[in-house]
Amino acid sequence: MVLGNYKNCVSARAADPSIRSASQDGGIVTQLFAFALEEGIIDGAVVAGQGDEPYNPEPVVATTVAELMEARGTRYTICPNMSMIKEATRSYGLDKVGIVGTPCQIQAIRKAQLYPMGMRSVGSKVALAIGIFCMENFSYQSLETMVEDLCNVKMESAAKMDIGKGKFSVYTSRGAVSQIPLKLTHKFEQPGCHVCLDYVANLADVSTGSVGSPDGWSTVFTRTKAGETIWGKAIEAGYFETKPIADVKPGLDLVTKLATEKITKNQKHLDERATFGVDKGLRNPYI
């Protein structure tokens, strides 16, 4: 089950073009949070805010659509969104919290709900956890090296970064594109990602990513009752355009293929870690 439990899968994009204008893919995350905010399903959401350095995000608690809009787009570096989850329920006093995160961050939420040792009054307040697909992540210094040294683009002049079709692409604010084969970026990956066994945020309420859908569209899985309900309401209210996933190219086959590749590779890595030294291994968090 490399794609996890899910109720439905569609290809979709935000109906509102002003959201899509600066979103990474179909604007699913921003649109769904905006809908949930307007409907009172959430009081705010933890998202990746802009931060002080270009493309080095910092988690923020967005309580307005404007703040959600500010946080659109993928930053291919670590944004510790979970660090704000308790803050959102305390300092911000939110009763219904949304959070977006990579699969590992969504795992952290579920652990915080099932084993909430240091997470008083957090678990029941997570109203909508949106997961984004994730193959790997990079430290900020890695990202800087990839963008500035390998792609020859200053961080401050990058307008968008994207990974897809085997390439890492940087789009500049003046319209140029600089691309390198994804292969060149592998050595810069965060080591913690090499033990990761989740590609499509299996434990999210709703998870989304670009893979499987055409450009400008996103693949969306609804996974939990809450996720299914909220997504259903948003569709009913006309917030999204959708297409059956079976009708789009490359479709679920590619998602399954990439998920299988990631999990197989990382499971192998975990196995190798077990015999890393001489009669000694490295720790496996899953056993």
Place this chain on the structure above:
Amino acid sequence: MGLLSNLKKIFTGSKPEKSEASPEAVIVPEPVMVPESVTVPKVMPEEKPVVKPSDVKVEKKPEIQEMEEKPVAEKITIGHVHMSGCTGCLVSLADNYEGLFTLLDNYADLNYCLTLADVRDIPKMDVALVEGSVCINDPHSVEDIKKARRNATIVVALGSCAAYGNITRFARGGQWNQPQHENYVPIGDLINVDVYLPACPPSPESIKNVAVMAYLLLRGSDEQKELAAAYLKPLMDLAQRGTDACGCDLMFDVINQGLCMGCGTCVATCPVRAITMSYGKPNIDCDLCIKCGACYAQCPRSFFNFDVMNQFEAIGEAIDAAMGKGDE
């Protein structure tokens, strides 16, 4: 010793050690059987009294008797053993509010608790929730913790003082009116502990979850026992891991091991805000750290048991149902 042999007793009834002749019995048991995938059974007490605590009138003694008699046989006994702690863990248990009443109505009798139950000596009990570390300068405390071990099937270190010493690690004595009390050790330095529930204090929800799982482990169907064993296993592993903790555990056992992916959970967990993120990894201010061990326990890369986590929704619903909360 400890949970293992007791578990065997519970699973096999009163004939545990005798059947050595059969080949299965010789097999050394794994710490706890964790199935590949556990299905989540519905948790429901057999006979649930529909009487709310507020409905109980003290004058009508016979009625209370009647209400309590039915479920008593099914209940487990839980005791709260208070060593050197601040009572914050007990307050956290009580902060389950109506959930606490549901627990006490349907699943557990609180048969020992200096604050809430009028019993002086530590009785036999299924689960001892031990709060606080042990002052080794106080013979009474040392005697009590030993007695708790002898009398309880499962000993839970409730909170960080019991598990790791926590703030009592900083004790240097000299306090009125027992200035000679200066040395405190986690209970695991003196007795075998079965389950750790660290944090300062552990959240009400976490205590509730462990209480429900302990009930299922001791009184549930086979399926429920399996789930409860799988749920409790990482907390049992924590108990085996050791009796000292520090934010440094994140460095040694997560970051240095190449496991940290920068989620930031540790930051949110720390009760004293000793952790900040810097370029995607936690930094620990060791002068602020109170040695509670919560950050490591809460980190998704300290333990993450897919067999349980993959069913987070069903388990959450089952616990809610057990606690009388309908799924809206």
